Amino acid sequence: MKMNQVALAVLTVALIGSTGCATKTYVHSQTAPIIDQENQLNDKTAANNRAIHDTDDRAQAGIGKVQGAADGANQNALGAQKAAGDAQMAANDAVHRADTLDQVVAGLDNYQPVGDVSVTFGFDKAVLTAEDKAQLDDFAAKLGSAKSYILEVTGGTDSTGNADYNYALSQRRADAVVQYLASKYQVSARRFYLIGIGKDKEVADNKTREGRAKNRRVEIRLLTNMGKPEVASQAGL
Numbered sequence: 001m002k003m004n005q006v007a008l009a010v011l012t013v014a015l016i017g018s019t020g021c022a023t024k025t026y027v028h029s030q031t032a033p034i035i036d037q038e039n040q041l042n043d044k045t046a047a048n049n050r051a052i053h054d055t056d057d058r059a060q061a062g063i064g065k066v067q068g069a070a071d072g073a074n075q076n077a078l079g080a081q082k083a084a085g086d087a088q089m090a091a092n093d094a095v096h097r098a099d100t101l102d103q104v105v106a107g108l109d110n111y112q113p114v115g116d117v118s119v120t121f122g123f124d125k126a127v128l129t130a131e132d133k134a135q136l137d138d139f140a141a142k143l144g145s146a147k148s149y150i151l152e153v154t155g156g157t158d159s160t161g162n163a164d165y166n167y168a169l170s171q172r173r174a175d176a177v178v179q180y181l182a183s184k185y186q187v188s189a190r191r192f193y194l195i196g197i198g199k200d201k202e203v204a205d206n207k208t209r210e211g212r213a214k215n216r217r218v219e220i221r222l223l224t225n226m227g228k229p230e231v232a233s234q235a236g237l
Helices: 002-106 130-140 163-185 209-215 229-235
Strands: 112-120 149-155 192-196 217-224
Touching (some): 112 130, 149 163, 163 192, 163 217
Antiparallel strands (some): 149 217
């Protein structure tokens, strides 16, 4: 009996041992897929989160670009409005000056020259030199006592270059004189009568260097109408 009991005990232990191994193998085979699924789910969740963050980042970037474009469009619109306003003001000023000049020109024969000066420019230049400014300063000293006057400003060039370019260049030279006198001596714009004659009227021979230098000039004449005050008052001078 003792031997049979021992054998039974050994068999029981063996069965328990084999059953335990079988159970562990079964549990592992059942839980491994679950763990794999959980890992896959975590991976998918992480990927989805990254995708969501990337989408959000792109959306924010897109919103920023749209906002920037909208701000730029608003700035452009404001700039266009300002430019339109400036253009309208310039047009109104041009009309006013044209009306004034028409009145002045209508009675120009009644004006008499009481002073003049001429300044010259370098080749293809429209910038006043120190010597030019000194001459204009001496000339401007006469304006303080002048009444009912206009300034006839005539720009000219030498014969080099085509006619259209020289007309524009002569106008820029006349403008340089006007800007200097207007800014430094507060001469009103309505007192200027500008003419850009290009190379049409030479004062010296364009075949020589000295002659061409003399033709690159702006002539300024001080004209007054003290004897005809009604014309001056019509022109607002």
